[in-house]
Amino acid sequence: AQSVSQHNHHVILSEAASLELGCNYSYGGTVNLFWYVQYPGQHLQLLLKYFSGDPLVKGIKGFEAEFIKSKFSFNLRKPSVQWSDTAEYFCAVNPTDNYGQNFVFGPGTRLSVLP
Amino acid sequence: SQTIHQWPATLVQPVGSPLSLECTVEGTSNPNLYWYRQAAGRGLQLLFYSVGIGQISSEVPQNLSASRPQDRQFILSSKKLLLSDSGFYLCAWSVWGGMNTEAFFGQGTRLTVV
Numbered sequence: 001a002q003s004v005s006q007h008n009h010h011v012i013l014s015e016a017a018s019l020e021l022g023c024n025y026s027y028g029g030t031v032n033l034f035w036y037v038q039y040p041g042q043h044l045q046l047l048l049k050y051f052s053g054d055p056l057v058k059g060i061k062g063f064e065a066e067f068i069k070s071k072f073s074f075n076l077r078k079p080s081v082q083w084s085d086t087a088e089y090f091c092a093v094n095p096t097d098n099y100g101q102n103f104v105f106g107p108g109t110r111l112s113v114l115p
Numbered sequence: 116s117q118t119i120h121q122w123p124a125t126l127v128q129p130v131g132s133p134l135s136l137e138c139t140v141e142g143t144s145n146p147n148l149y150w151y152r153q154a155a156g157r158g159l160q161l162l163f164y165s166v167g168i169g170q171i172s173s174e175v176p177q178n179l180s181a182s183r184p185q186d187r188q189f190i191l192s193s194k195k196l197l198l199s200d201s202g203f204y205l206c207a208w209s210v211w212g213g214m215n216t217e218a219f220f221g222q223g224t225r226l227t228v229v
Contacts, residue, residue, distance in 0.1 A: 004158075034217060044205065044220040051215040090158060092218070103149065103209070103218045107158035 002027040004093050004106035012112045013081050021076040021109050023091030033074040034092040034103075035065055044090070050074065061085070083115045117142035121206045121221030128228055134179075134193040136224050138206030141187065146208040148189040149218065150181055153203040162204075165189060166211060201228045 007022030025031065035047040048059025055067040065076045074091060091106040121138045128134060140146050147166055151159040161174045163181035171181050178197050182190045189206060204224045210216040 006158075032215060036220075043222045046217050046219075049217055092159075094216075094218075096215075102161070102164065103207070104161065105151075105159035 002031075002093055002095060002102070002104045004091055004104055006089075006091055006106040006109050008109045009107070010110045010112070012114065014114050015083055016080050017113075019076070019078040019081045019085070019111070021089055021091075021111070023074045023076065023106060025072050025074070025091075025093040025104075027072075027093060027095055030096045032094040032096060033065075033067055034094070035059065035063070035074070035076050036090045036092060036105075037087050038090070038108075039087045047076070047089070081111070081113050083113045085111060086113045087111060117208075117219065119206060119208055119219055119221040121224060123224060124222060125225045126227070128196050128226065130198055130228055131195050134191070134196050134200070134226070136191040136204055136206075136226075138189045138191075138221055139187055140208045143187070143208070143210070145186055145211045147211050148183060148187075149207040149209075150189065150191050151205040151207060153205055153223070159205065163191070196228045198228050201226055 004025045033050040036044045037047045038044050047063050048057050048065055050057045050067045058064045063078050065074055067074050088108050088110050090108045092103050094103045118141045149164045150162045152162055153159050163173055165171050165183045168183055179193050206221040207218045209218045
Protein backbone atom coordinates (compact mmCIF):
# COMPACT_ATOMS: atom_id res chain seq x y z
CA ALA A 1 0.00 0.00 0.00
CA GLN A 2 1.05 3.55 -0.61
CA SER A 3 2.21 5.76 2.23
CA VAL A 4 3.34 9.34 2.57
CA SER A 5 5.65 10.76 5.21
CA GLN A 6 6.33 14.37 6.04
CA HIS A 7 9.55 15.21 7.78
CA ASN A 8 8.37 17.83 10.21
CA HIS A 9 5.36 17.94 12.46
CA HIS A 10 5.65 21.64 13.32
CA VAL A 11 7.88 24.28 11.75
CA ILE A 12 8.30 27.76 13.22
CA LEU A 13 9.84 30.50 11.09
CA SER A 14 10.16 34.24 11.14
CA GLU A 15 8.81 36.29 8.27
CA ALA A 16 11.13 36.43 5.25
CA ALA A 17 12.81 33.15 6.17
CA SER A 18 13.05 30.44 3.54
CA LEU A 19 10.87 27.37 3.80
CA GLU A 20 11.36 23.77 2.79
CA LEU A 21 8.91 21.07 3.85
CA GLY A 22 9.91 17.51 3.16
CA CYS A 23 7.66 14.85 1.70
CA ASN A 24 8.48 11.27 0.77
CA TYR A 25 6.20 8.58 -0.53
CA SER A 26 6.41 4.86 -0.97
CA TYR A 27 4.93 3.41 -4.13
CA GLY A 28 6.58 1.56 -6.97
CA GLY A 29 4.44 2.83 -9.82
CA THR A 30 3.65 6.15 -11.42
CA VAL A 31 2.05 8.76 -9.21
CA ASN A 32 0.57 12.19 -9.26
CA LEU A 33 1.74 14.39 -6.41
CA PHE A 34 0.08 17.24 -4.57
CA TRP A 35 0.51 19.74 -1.82
CA TYR A 36 -2.64 20.95 -0.10
CA VAL A 37 -2.89 23.76 2.42
CA GLN A 38 -5.40 24.32 5.19
CA TYR A 39 -5.48 27.84 6.57
CA PRO A 40 -6.96 28.26 10.06
CA GLY A 41 -10.72 27.78 9.91
CA GLN A 42 -10.76 27.09 6.19
CA HIS A 43 -11.14 24.02 4.02
CA LEU A 44 -8.34 22.18 2.27
CA GLN A 45 -7.13 23.91 -0.88
CA LEU A 46 -4.78 22.76 -3.59
CA LEU A 47 -1.43 24.54 -3.47
CA LEU A 48 0.24 22.82 -6.41
CA LYS A 49 0.30 19.53 -8.30
CA TYR A 50 2.61 17.42 -10.40
CA PHE A 51 1.31 15.13 -13.13
CA SER A 52 4.19 14.85 -15.57
CA GLY A 53 6.84 16.89 -17.37
CA ASP A 54 9.03 19.47 -15.64
CA PRO A 55 9.71 18.12 -12.14
CA LEU A 56 9.80 21.65 -10.76
CA VAL A 57 6.26 22.87 -10.41
CA LYS A 58 5.04 26.25 -9.34
CA GLY A 59 1.89 26.84 -7.37
CA ILE A 60 -0.04 29.69 -5.90
CA LYS A 61 1.35 32.31 -3.51
CA GLY A 62 4.97 31.80 -4.54
CA PHE A 63 5.22 28.15 -3.57
CA GLU A 64 7.06 25.58 -5.64
CA ALA A 65 7.88 21.90 -5.32
CA GLU A 66 10.40 19.59 -6.91
CA PHE A 67 9.72 15.99 -7.76
CA ILE A 68 12.83 13.82 -7.45
CA LYS A 69 11.79 10.41 -8.69
CA SER A 70 14.94 8.61 -7.54
CA LYS A 71 14.35 9.80 -4.00
CA PHE A 72 10.55 9.40 -4.04
CA SER A 73 10.40 12.96 -2.77
CA PHE A 74 8.26 16.01 -3.46
CA ASN A 75 9.53 18.79 -1.23
CA LEU A 76 7.72 22.10 -0.93
CA ARG A 77 9.67 25.36 -0.97
CA LYS A 78 9.13 29.07 -0.67
CA PRO A 79 12.02 31.55 -0.67
CA SER A 80 10.44 34.06 1.72
CA VAL A 81 7.48 33.22 3.95
CA GLN A 82 4.85 35.62 5.17
CA TRP A 83 2.73 35.63 8.29
CA SER A 84 -0.26 34.72 6.11
CA ASP A 85 1.44 31.41 5.21
CA THR A 86 0.67 30.14 8.71
CA ALA A 87 -1.31 26.98 8.00
CA GLU A 88 -1.15 23.22 7.89
CA TYR A 89 0.40 21.67 4.79
CA PHE A 90 -0.37 18.21 3.50
CA CYS A 91 1.49 16.23 0.89
CA ALA A 92 -0.55 13.69 -1.07
CA VAL A 93 0.06 10.97 -3.64
CA ASN A 94 -2.36 9.54 -6.16
CA PRO A 95 -1.26 6.40 -8.05
CA THR A 96 -2.19 6.69 -11.71
CA ASP A 97 -2.64 2.97 -12.31
CA ASN A 98 -6.04 2.92 -10.60
CA TYR A 99 -7.53 5.81 -12.56
CA GLY A 100 -7.26 8.32 -9.78
CA GLN A 101 -9.30 6.39 -7.27
CA ASN A 102 -7.12 6.85 -4.27
CA PHE A 103 -5.51 9.90 -2.69
CA VAL A 104 -3.18 9.12 0.19
CA PHE A 105 -2.17 11.97 2.47
CA GLY A 106 0.76 12.53 4.77
CA PRO A 107 0.30 13.45 8.44
CA GLY A 108 0.69 17.15 7.74
CA THR A 109 3.16 19.83 8.78
CA ARG A 110 1.99 22.78 10.80
CA LEU A 111 3.76 25.99 9.79
CA SER A 112 3.79 28.94 12.16
CA VAL A 113 5.23 32.18 10.80
CA LEU A 114 6.09 34.78 13.40
CA PRO A 115 5.57 38.42 12.42
CA SER B 116 -18.54 25.10 -12.05
CA GLN B 117 -18.39 22.24 -9.62
CA THR B 118 -19.22 22.63 -5.96
CA ILE B 119 -19.29 20.28 -3.02
CA HIS B 120 -21.64 20.62 -0.08
CA GLN B 121 -21.17 18.91 3.22
CA TRP B 122 -23.41 19.18 6.25
CA PRO B 123 -23.77 19.72 9.08
CA ALA B 124 -20.71 21.82 9.86
CA THR B 125 -20.68 20.81 13.51
CA LEU B 126 -22.44 18.04 15.36
CA VAL B 127 -22.53 16.91 18.98
CA GLN B 128 -23.94 13.45 19.51
CA PRO B 129 -24.19 11.18 22.55
CA VAL B 130 -22.45 7.84 22.66
CA GLY B 131 -24.63 5.09 21.19
CA SER B 132 -26.64 7.42 18.97
CA PRO B 133 -26.77 7.04 15.18
CA LEU B 134 -24.92 9.24 12.73
CA SER B 135 -25.64 10.47 9.25
CA LEU B 136 -23.38 12.94 7.46
CA GLU B 137 -24.28 13.95 3.94
CA CYS B 138 -22.21 15.17 1.03
CA THR B 139 -23.40 16.24 -2.39
CA VAL B 140 -21.53 17.38 -5.47
CA GLU B 141 -22.89 19.69 -8.14
CA GLY B 142 -21.72 20.42 -11.64
CA THR B 143 -20.16 17.08 -12.51
CA SER B 144 -21.30 13.56 -13.32
CA ASN B 145 -20.13 10.24 -11.98
CA PRO B 146 -17.44 11.61 -9.70
CA ASN B 147 -15.22 9.54 -7.46
CA LEU B 148 -16.30 10.34 -3.90
CA TYR B 149 -14.32 10.06 -0.69
CA TRP B 150 -14.77 10.28 3.07
CA TYR B 151 -11.70 11.20 5.09
CA ARG B 152 -11.20 11.70 8.80
CA GLN B 153 -8.68 14.28 9.93
CA ALA B 154 -7.02 13.85 13.33
CA ALA B 155 -4.37 16.11 14.77
CA GLY B 156 -0.90 14.91 13.83
CA ARG B 157 -2.24 12.04 11.76
CA GLY B 158 -3.19 13.79 8.59
CA LEU B 159 -6.14 12.64 6.55
CA GLN B 160 -7.17 9.04 6.90
CA LEU B 161 -9.16 7.68 3.98
CA LEU B 162 -12.25 5.94 5.30
CA PHE B 163 -14.28 5.13 2.19
CA TYR B 164 -14.27 5.85 -1.51
CA SER B 165 -16.78 5.22 -4.23
CA VAL B 166 -16.43 5.05 -8.01
CA GLY B 167 -20.15 4.74 -8.71
CA ILE B 168 -23.66 4.32 -7.30
CA GLY B 169 -23.72 1.52 -4.77
CA GLN B 170 -19.98 0.89 -5.10
CA ILE B 171 -18.19 1.48 -1.82
CA SER B 172 -14.64 0.56 -0.88
CA SER B 173 -13.66 0.60 2.78
CA GLU B 174 -10.10 1.40 3.64
CA VAL B 175 -10.22 1.04 7.41
CA PRO B 176 -12.41 -1.35 9.42
CA GLN B 177 -14.38 0.66 11.93
CA ASN B 178 -17.70 1.59 13.39
CA LEU B 179 -18.72 3.55 10.30
CA SER B 180 -20.31 2.75 6.96
CA ALA B 181 -20.88 4.67 3.75
CA SER B 182 -23.52 4.62 1.07
CA ARG B 183 -23.98 6.22 -2.33
CA PRO B 184 -27.69 6.18 -3.12
CA GLN B 185 -27.38 8.67 -5.99
CA ASP B 186 -24.62 9.61 -8.41
CA ARG B 187 -23.59 12.75 -6.57
CA GLN B 188 -24.58 11.91 -3.01
CA PHE B 189 -22.33 10.24 -0.47
CA ILE B 190 -23.46 9.46 3.07
CA LEU B 191 -21.39 8.50 6.10
CA SER B 192 -23.29 6.62 8.78
CA SER B 193 -23.02 4.83 12.05
CA LYS B 194 -25.63 2.83 13.96
CA LYS B 195 -24.03 3.49 17.35
CA LEU B 196 -21.39 6.15 17.84
CA LEU B 197 -18.34 5.59 20.01
CA LEU B 198 -16.29 8.23 21.77
CA SER B 199 -13.43 7.40 19.41
CA ASP B 200 -15.56 8.47 16.44
CA SER B 201 -15.05 12.11 17.40
CA GLY B 202 -13.09 13.99 14.78
CA PHE B 203 -13.19 16.14 11.69
CA TYR B 204 -14.77 14.44 8.68
CA LEU B 205 -14.10 15.59 5.16
CA CYS B 206 -15.88 14.69 1.96
CA ALA B 207 -14.04 15.02 -1.34
CA TRP B 208 -14.56 14.30 -5.02
CA SER B 209 -12.40 13.78 -8.08
CA VAL B 210 -13.03 13.20 -11.77
CA TRP B 211 -13.88 9.56 -12.51
CA GLY B 212 -11.40 7.83 -14.76
CA GLY B 213 -9.19 10.87 -14.83
CA MET B 214 -5.58 9.94 -14.50
CA ASN B 215 -4.63 13.54 -13.96
CA THR B 216 -7.11 14.83 -11.47
CA GLU B 217 -7.02 16.43 -8.09
CA ALA B 218 -9.27 15.97 -5.08
CA PHE B 219 -11.68 18.76 -4.18
CA PHE B 220 -12.73 19.02 -0.56
CA GLY B 221 -15.82 20.12 1.27
CA GLN B 222 -15.82 22.32 4.34
CA GLY B 223 -15.86 19.39 6.74
CA THR B 224 -17.96 18.32 9.73
CA ARG B 225 -16.67 18.58 13.25
CA LEU B 226 -18.18 15.63 15.14
CA THR B 227 -17.99 15.47 18.91
CA VAL B 228 -19.28 12.35 20.61
CA VAL B 229 -20.09 12.92 24.28
